Amino acid sequence: MSTVLFTIYALAACGGALAVVLSQNVVRMAFWLVISLSSVAGLFFLLGADFVGATQLLIYVGGTVVLLIFGVMLTSSGPYGTIKSQPAEVVQAGIIGMAFLALVASTVLSVNWQANEERLANAAHQAAHDHGDHGHVHEGEDGAIERGYNPDESGNTTRSLGTALLGVRFDKDLSLESEDGSDHGHTHGNHEVSAGYLLPFEIVSVHLLVVLVGAAYLARAKRRVDVENA
Amino acid sequence: MENVGLEMFLAVSAVLFVCGVVCMTTKRNAIGVLMGVELVLNGANLNLVAFSRYGSLGLDGQVMSLFVIVLAAAEAAAALAIVLAFYNNHMTVDIDQATDLQG
Numbered sequence: 503m504s505t506v507l508f509t510i511y512a513l514a515a516c517g518g519a520l521a522v523v524l525s526q527n528v529v530r531m532a533f534w535l536v537i538s539l540s541s542v543a544g545l546f547f548l549l550g551a552d553f554v555g556a557t558q559l560l561i562y563v564g565g566t567v568v569l570l571i572f573g574v575m576l577t578s579s580g581p582y583g584t585i586k587s588q589p590a591e592v593v594q595a596g597i598i599g600m601a602f603l604a605l606v607a608s609t610v611l612s613v614n615w616q617a618n619e620e621r622l623a624n625a626a627h628q629a630a631h632d633h634g635d636h637g638h639v640h641e642g643e644d645g646a647i648e649r650g651y652n653p654d655e656s657g658n659t660t661r662s663l664g665t666a667l668l669g670v671r672f673d674k675d676l677s678l679e680s681e682d683g684s685d686h687g688h689t690h691g692n693h694e695v696s697a698g699y700l701l702p703f704e705i706v707s708v709h710l711l712v713v714l715v716g717a718a719y720l721a722r723a724k725r726r727v728d729v730e731n732a
Numbered sequence: 733m734e735n736v737g738l739e740m741f742l743a744v745s746a747v748l749f750v751c752g753v754v755c756m757t758t759k760r761n762a763i764g765v766l767m768g769v770e771l772v773l774n775g776a777n778l779n780l781v782a783f784s785r786y787g788s789l790g791l792d793g794q795v796m797s798l799f800v801i802v803l804a805a806a807e808a809a810a811a812l813a814i815v816l817a818f819y820n821n822h823m824t825v826d827i828d829q830a831t832d833l834q835g
Contacts, residue, residue, distance in 0.1 A: 706802050
């Protein structure tokens, strides 16, 4: 079932991205971008990242694409007006793009991910063994640590993400206290104290405010140069 | 999810990334270039979330992808404001016409 869903979402994401590249009309590009970004949100849901998927839908599909469509509406010089590229440029860019895709794909396929996962599992097993039998490191049937944040039930990340943004890491900090009955269940065997993301959260908030004020200043209604001449 | 490995997600994000780069380099409409930037950032986000699921990254990858989403929204707003200002001055969004800073 998940394989079928993954196939659908992956094909929609890749096909939407290809259609964004190939289509010449900006409005159709925006439509295919909506398809592609929604499929990426579906892939996030498949990966168990429910909050990130919802944020993707809200901000990208609901916000950024609407902003782009407003930009298209405000700057189009006529209906179905397109700005064409030269055919030689298209061929050149196609060749370079295929070479780049071959480079990235060969890099992905040449890395031995299985050995890396085994090394991680061995390290986690060693760490669990060093800490004695606390027993709150999740081990699978074959002794390997379960990877990922929430492998059992897909999607329980919202509270942890919110507390991480406020500086409290339920998945890391409190793992030492979880032996006295409180069941967090998401520990990675990682006992160092993590400060969370309070400072990056504040920085990105101020950055967003400054950028939006600057954008409003830049895009303010200004008299055109040729209006004065005419 | 047992049959779908990490490589499949990395392949999808590679396709998204390369499509975004090609879109950025070939489009002459400034808003098309912005759409290419969005595709590139989505490929990176998909990588981060996939590593958070399959690797030992834990929740950090998801937090990082949230930051990327927020910064992408800010970038789109600022870049669109620049495009509008350019359109107000030049009556076009063809980036080949943006030669004012050519020395």
